[in-house]
Amino acid sequence: MAIYPSLITMQCFIVLVCISIFSSTVTASDPPLTLDYYKSTCPNVFDIVRKEMECHVLSDPRNAAFVVRLHFHDCFVQGCDGSILLDDTIDLQGEKKASTNGLNSLKGFRIIDKIKNKLESECPGIVSCADLLTIAARDAVILVGGPYWDVPVGRKDSKTANSDLSSQNIPTANEGLLGIISKFLYQGLSVTDVVALSGAHTIGMARCENFRARIYGDFGATSGMNPLSGSYLGKLKSVCPAISGPGDNNVTAMDNFTPDLFDNSFYNTLLRGEGLLNSDQELYSSVFGIETRKLVRKYAEDPVAFFNQFSDSMVKLGNITNSDSFVNGEVRKNCRFVNT
Template identity: 90%
Template sequence: MAVYPSLISLQCFIVFICISIFSSTVAASEPPLTLDYYKSTCPNVFDIVRKEMECHVLSDPRNAAFIVRLHFHDCFVQGCDGSILLDDTIDLRGEKRASTNGLNSLKGFRIIDKIKNELESECPGIVSCADILTIAARDAVILVDGPYWDVPVGRKDSKTANYDLASQNIPTANEGLLGIISKFLYQGLSVTDMVALSGAHTIGMARCENFRARIYGTTSGKNPLADSNLSELKSICPAMSGPGDNNVTAMDNVTPDLFDNSFYHTLLTGEGLLNSDQEMYSSVYGIETRKLVHKYAADPVAFFNQFSDSMVKLGNITNSDSFVDGEVRRNCRFVNT
């Protein structure tokens, strides 16, 4: 007989979520962002970012996923303040080495550096690294046939990073559905936002370390992989940790270089590469998420519309401290001296 969560456990979960939302300081403030923030100070900012992104995505479509992932990891720690871009120094411990960031597996930093250099030549000291990353993420999606959305700008760059929050706030590959939902709600993002934003995995690659437990059946969840390509996945990712940990494969093996809704079709057939993704369809708690997976699999327009709206909400997660004490970094990797 199937065991379903009790009403008490669901009520406890709801209470926990409410407490999380109430205690969230990152998502509580309304961001003072506008579409024309750089109209007089750097009118070509959007054109410069777009042209640079065109070069990088055309040369390697994987760069689109790298930038979108950077933006997500930035906004989930202290808000969208460019803290993910900071390198370690004697006085600052950055976020790049946090376990949830894959111990330096994040990529795309050099692309942001190149865009920053171009903008510093055009309008020095004007455009923040946080804004560059947010605009670049939008353009990355467009360049692989994804949807458009307007990007409000005016963010400041944080002078700090938070290694501990990077380890705590970002969902992990083998996490259960309730834990993932709580992390999104903490940021002011709804369950609908979570399912839509997860659709960005249609252009992403996953490291063996993050899907090994899934393909060898050792995840704590009850989502056995029903992948017809299981033997191929095992050839990519050996059972034992070691040199193969960094081997990668596409999370959407049908159209890995196109932003579309095929990611959701993999969940319908039990072939989600990451346990955290498959949980949205297979978890016993996934009554709402399962409906959304069905919806976006059947209606790509609905997915695109919601993804656009959710990306705006993601980009509007702010760090109130950065608006008061922040700066526009001259180099995205280091705080100004």
């Protein structure tokens, strides 16, 4: 019993330190985003994005997860400014090859290219790639059964990218809970946002390289190694060999029950101790997870509460901006390159 006061004290201390260090970096004075920003300049923007996303998700449900992940990785570096979409050039080092982006493991760029081409045909030079990606992420979630939310728009595209910030800001698959929380606090997101946004892992796949340490580590301890968990672990090990090599890029679903459906099954996976990524299972199993554990239980029991909070947290994520992109940004004609 004596362990919990000290853990609580340590958790509160670290969180307060993170807030004091990082709160000054969150910008609250940027021009506000609005729902009707394109009302007169490109009134069909939402319809165009939705129709294109419908085609791509119907052809392969995994495309939904690809686009949501792109949006997350974009917003955690320089705010939601489309910097993740920039290719490397002689004058610019992009973020696509950063270590936390899996060295070219991010996918979905061609989907964004196709949507951008449609928008340029309809409304040339009007809709930013940052807005396009934010809208597409919302539609991706809806198309696999997830909730709707209004997407404020009016973002500009950055002329810069930051590979170093990608490595610093984006949570990693094997990261501990306090490290993950601190990175979310840096973006102005709360512990509740951490748990809700992690629910996006109810869709999508993970590479062996990112879950090897987990399945050959404490998976047995957190799952209790009942017969069903043991069978699941055996399947995971057949996909992901213990030694790094050609199997590093083998993939498996992060939600092994309903991998193509956006629901609350992910949280039930954590309750069973079967989270595929260490960073996910930490939400429930970490000794520091006093608050996150309660939220995992809540969302596992109440899918409506999860959907409502996920919608709110995605709006907060999409509203992460920086003053430079508004002042010095542009609307790229091609999402992969700065305008010339």
